[in-house]
Amino acid sequence: MKKTKSLVSVFIEDKTSREPCEDAYLHFLHRCQVINHGISSAVVKDAQDSATRFFDLPADEKMHLVSDNFQEPVRYGTSINHSTDRVHYWRDFIKHYSHPLSNWINLWPSNPPCYKEKVGKYAEATHVLHKQLIEAISESLGLEKNYLQEEIEEGSQVMAVNCYPACPEPEIALGMPPHSDYGSLTILLQSSEGLQIKDCNNNWVCVPYIEGALIVQLGDQVEVMSNGIYKSVVHRVTVNKDYKRLSFASLHSLPMHKKISPATQLVNENKPAAYGEFSFNDFLDYISRNDITQKRFIDTLRKKNL
Numbered sequence: 001m002k003k004t005k006s007l008v009s010v011f012i013e014d015k016t017s018r019e020p021c022e023d024a025y026l027h028f029l030h031r032c033q034v035i036n037h038g039i040s041s042a043v044v045k046d047a048q049d050s051a052t053r054f055f056d057l058p059a060d061e062k063m064h065l066v067s068d069n070f071q072e073p074v075r076y077g078t079s080i081n082h083s084t085d086r087v088h089y090w091r092d093f094i095k096h097y098s099h100p101l102s103n104w105i106n107l108w109p110s111n112p113p114c115y116k117e118k119v120g121k122y123a124e125a126t127h128v129l130h131k132q133l134i135e136a137i138s139e140s141l142g143l144e145k146n147y148l149q150e151e152i153e154e155g156s157q158v159m160a161v162n163c164y165p166a167c168p169e170p171e172i173a174l175g176m177p178p179h180s181d182y183g184s185l186t187i188l189l190q191s192s193e194g195l196q197i198k199d200c201n202n203n204w205v206c207v208p209y210i211e212g213a214l215i216v217q218l219g220d221q222v223e224v225m226s227n228g229i230y231k232s233v234v235h236r237v238t239v240n241k242d243y244k245r246l247s248f249a250s251l252h253s254l255p256m257h258k259k260i261s262p263a264t265q266l267v268n269e270n271k272p273a274a275y276g277e278f279s280f281n282d283f284l285d286y287i288s289r290n291d292i293t294q295k296r297f298i299d300t301l302r303k304k305n306l
């Protein structure tokens, strides 16, 4: 079976195997893990090993990449924004722009020497997978498969590589606070459990670790484009006291300046546009001036009279 087709069928099969209501479909997508993604275990392992070696470097080797500027294409840090966070989170991260790879890879860490090549291979593979998933989502909404094709080809990809060290008091700490991702989809690779998502009843649910699987999380751009048929996933990261956890969050989005709004095919008299338009740049502007734990960005886009 062709990869794209099998991904589509994963979505559709689950849609029909549950109660035929919108919520059931969303419920499934909140929990989506993809196993038939076509990214080899060697590519995944090499990327994980390279990232582990990067985080194991002495602090002063990483410090020259520290920045609180959210627009910086390569940024190392702890917490979310170390200088403004009122609560610090138990996380180190390196974030880098990743698409088109040749535009950015020279800025990526040069130590360990394998980092660029190995993480670069993984980033390119997730870009291909993202395109397939967006096609499946567009079709599931009754839109053309290539509805967002151009925007995805030219779109942005930020790879957030997160390291959550073992924490002596995990019950009073978090690796990341509750948030949803701004983009279209996030493709997430976790080395062990730790991610939790908020379900329809507002309970935190642990996302199980499945060897070889990639977690697919819906972001704010898909919620807006689908006019609320899909909802972006609120998630947070817990930590543990026994071992370090590594995750790769590949954050995909439309190009930085491109505004997304509800698809006209999904807007009608009975279902008017429920959100205003926004771009990735608008989100960056918001996050640099606001605390996302106080108010979600997507809440600022909802039309008030609906």
Ligand SMILES: O=C(O)CCC(=O)C(=O)O
Pocket (backbone or CB within 6 Å): 160, 162, 176, 181, 188, 190, 194, 195, 235, 237, 246, 247, 249
């Ligand atoms: O580490 C994780 O499981 C999630 C990371 C995440 O949510 C993010 O980087 O936006």
Ligand SMILES: [Fe+2]
Pocket (backbone or CB within 6 Å): 179, 180, 181, 186, 235, 249
């Ligand atoms: Fe996230």
